[in-house]
Amino acid sequence: MVKQGVRYGAELRKRAAEITKQKGARYPCPVCGKKSVKRRGNSLWQCRSCGSRFAGGAYTLTTASGNAARRSLEGARGR
Numbered sequence: 001m002v003k004q005g006v007r008y009g010a011e012l013r014k015r016a017a018e019i020t021k022q023k024g025a026r027y028p029c030p031v032c033g034k035k036s037v038k039r040r041g042n043s044l045w046q047c048r049s050c051g052s053r054f055a056g057g058a059y060t061l062t063t064a065s066g067n068a069a070r071r072s073l074e075g076a077r078g079r
Helices: 010-024 064-078
Strands: 035-041 044-047 053-055
Antiparallel strands (some): 035 044, 044 053
16 A cells, blocks of 8 residues: 655645654663654654653653643652
8 A cells, every 4th residue: 555645735734744754663662761762653752772651742752732831840840
């Protein structure tokens, strides 16, 4: 079966290429620190080194809203 890509519009093709690159990239593990976390499914991530599993964003390990929530929690703990 042939994979169907984005057909019309240069901007849409650029966005799709960026998402594909983000999905296939390796990310640093929050547990062991090695850059070996890969996407296993929709918003499921697993470290190849230590075997830890994470729930994250659909295309990246962390999301903008998740980062904002983490910063607000760290600020609340620090007070």
